[in-house]
Amino acid sequence: MTSSRGMIVLKRLAQAIPTLFGVIVVTFILTRALPGDPAAYFAGPAATPESIAQVRAALGLDKPLAAQFLRYVQDLATGDLGQSISTGQTVLSDIVTRLPASLELTLSALALSVAIAVPLGILAATRQGTFIDHLCRVVVTAGVSLPVFFTGLALVYVFYYQLGLAPAPIGRLDFAYISPPPVTGFFVIDALLAGDAETAGAAFGQLVLPAVTLAIFTLAPLARMTRAAMLQVLGSDFIRTARAAGLSRRQVLFSYAFRNALLPVITTFGMVFSFALGANVLVEKVFAWPGIGSYAVEALVVSDYAAVQGFVLVMAILFVVVNLLIDLSYTLIDPRVGFDG
Template sequence: MTPDSKPEAQIPAPQIPGTGGRRRGALTATPQWAASGLRLLISVAVTFLGLLAVTFFIGRVVPIDPVLAAVGDRASADTYERMREELGLNLPLWQQFGHYVWNAVRGDFGTSVLTSNPVLTDVRRVFPATLELATVATIIGIIVGIPAGVIAAVRRGTWIDHVIRVIGLMGYSVPVFWLGLMGLLILYAKLDLVAGPGRIDLYYEGLVPTYTGVILLDSAIAGEWDVFRNAVSHIVLPASILGYFSLAYISRMTRSFMLEQLRQEYITTARVKGLPERTVIWRHALGNAWVPLVTVIALSYGTLLEGSVLTEIVFSWPGLGFYITNSLLNADMNAVLGGTVVVGCVFIGLNLLSDLLYRKLDPRAR
């Protein structure tokens, strides 16, 4: 290197006019987002593979013979063996798992013994009912649970706080099926304030075209307000019972998050500056508590989608939980495992959504 030459590292890199230093930041941010997205996809794929492994294991350890359930107990030995080969149960276990994963990725969960339909077709038919019930219940839980938790935190140690906590404790302790039976006995049989079991009266069956499978939406889209009111009268009781369970969990967690936020220094600073107490509580404290609350609400929603089995049975609600229960009682393992995988996928999707919302609400997680 000659005395008047410069090291290559000291030569300034050419810049595009008007961009300044933004080009390097954009190039740095792009790989970070790509790496984050790749990690997220790998995490979802591994979780889904674990879900399939668990359901595959369950299908092999339960004392139910899928071949016998398909051909009946009076089938001949040749028929039994032929069906066993068609189901692939004569293959080594690792090959069975490979076929199971490949079929699940393609949405093929086999044929339901109970309905003789593809399991995915049955799930598409019954899942909107569960989605409708869980969504209305979650909305009730959010509308009532979050304000109750905020008020309990602000009035900590007072009688209001104790009343809200006792109500929440009852929501955890009282069995859902007992609440459902008492609700039907008092509000339906005695007072006639709500409609009875079922999703809609038989008189209104088939009057509304199926757009989404959710009767409340389909009837509103079609302008059939009589059907809409009848569907509301049917859903209000089971959704309120599930919503009570949801608000008990949401109010408790909201209270805990709010107590943590109210101890922070920025709350004291806001009060010293003379901001109204309403602004301090509902804007600043609750605004920061929304970050963990997103995860709580997503998990609560997933729990209602998966855990509304007893409510659907009590109210004869034709949802996914009712379908899985009937399939299990009739040894229809294809339907049971297919429904379980769908519920697991819903949980994975809700966790993914909550993670994305968490990153959006909290800049530190980006």
Template sequence: MSAASGSLPRYIAIRLLLVIPMMWVLLTMVFLLLRVAPGDPVSAAVGDKLAPDALDARRHALGLDRPLIVQYFDYLGDVVRFDFGRTISDGQPVLDLIKHQGGATLTLTVGAFLFALLIGIPLGRLAGRRRDTPTDAAIRIFGVITYAAPIFWVGLMLVLLVVKLAPDWPIDDIATPETKYYVPEKTGIILLDAILVSDWISVKDILQHHVLPCFTLGLLLSGVIIRLVRVNVIQTMKGDYVEAARARGIPERRVVSKHAFRNALVPVITVIGLQFALTLSGAILTERTFNWPGLGNSLVNYVTARDYIAVQGLVTFFAIAVVLVSLVVDIINALVDPRVRY
């Protein structure tokens, strides 16, 4: 076994061990930040709906009358058992909420990322190939604008454009009420559920509802990918192997596609993967803009209702998702590029 291949298991083992303190720090921060918020969570959520005795009973049931250190260790133990608590406002287990609405957030994230890759990679490659030309300048300006533009404004502008050009195209929600009613819930992902029962009319309806919110979020994500791909294409174009390929008379287009571009994607994999994790946890404004029935929309509703237990559970879930996706990305990056291994 070579040294490079022999170091991969060690690298994976170290990354797995590093997940433990990383997860502990994230969970501790979530717990403390919500505990330092002013006011009592139960009173804030349902204080005007329950009598004082009922409020005390609700606090006791949630364990909020126990010492803070006891609450902390109970919280860590619950997370280990995948128990994210129970909402104060409607008494719903947060895990059930994740099961029913997590699929909508996941499909929005995946769809947005596909659009981001389809837009960002070709434009970044073109900008890197035509460095310091008007084409490069235009693409860079486009990338800056898409990265800096507020998503609610872009979403509103695209909605107005769609209403003007295609009045019958759906502009909000994940599907029509009829589709949501008739498609049986099996996986928690309505598109996959419709495919499993071969309901192609519903599949078409669901995909149409996905286009606008996924394109909006993907458009704003593409700015990061454009810059990453452009910078790495420029760097790889300076490599000795690229100059050697040119010296052999290989056409420039093939030099870029077969040599520079492939190697430029290697360092981009990590950042793209992390961006996916952040997109998964940061699709809140998109869901709010398009009335998307996902976890981000629910999180905003629970924040508005001052249901801190629900907020804690959802934020904890997002934090765990980001850490796990980061771990997977690191392992994939180590498989692609042995130089990153310890």
């Protein structure tokens, strides 16, 4: 059993290699196909054709595509993602500082979202047609139909501008505080590790509104999937058997129904996670959150090849890792996985 699980893990990892290679090729070509000349941008508005050509040569952009690609792959192999032409930093260091910001936001938002969506979905499924079911429907509809920039702005308006409960939406930490020494890259945790409760509180305060905004958005698919999966499982024969055997409602609901309903919920969770990480640009923009999403958009606007490639590559790796984790949690939950797959 253990060895077969080990084999599954190895197989899944091996399957990720062609995916990653494909991503490298596609992003490389895609960024080259984008309109806009990075050499011209980098050389500045006053540049002459000669100086642009000089910059192009310095960036290696005058070489044939194949040669550019080869150089790109060689650099990747040594961990060199290139230099961002807009920030002047290496792409790797940009990502190292910005990715934790996005992860902190996304993970806390998803934790909140799961904490609300899963119980809500279960309740809606067990009390079909009651108040809680209608509430679930309203929350789901609102969650998908309200764009995040709107919910974000509305929350800022109410909690910062009107009530003054929340801090100003100016990123991860107010200027009055110094960033905690980086350990995990998550400010709240790092500050706590450093024993600085005040900074931790401030960082947490900054995190609440953007996390809630993102949670409202990600809640919808999770709640809906939980409800649907629970309804389907509750209607199945083995639940009837469990009831006929006199098992308590709690046990029927949790160890029989919910564990079976978990599989589609986890799949949805994985999709929502990957999606939220890359697509929360709007939330990051509204709250001036220095995350990887806004970084990518800024890079894209100025044709910053290296930065965009770095972003897409990191996202692809994250997707692969998340999917791997999901597959692994499948094998833990469902003994059938790995036998027919």
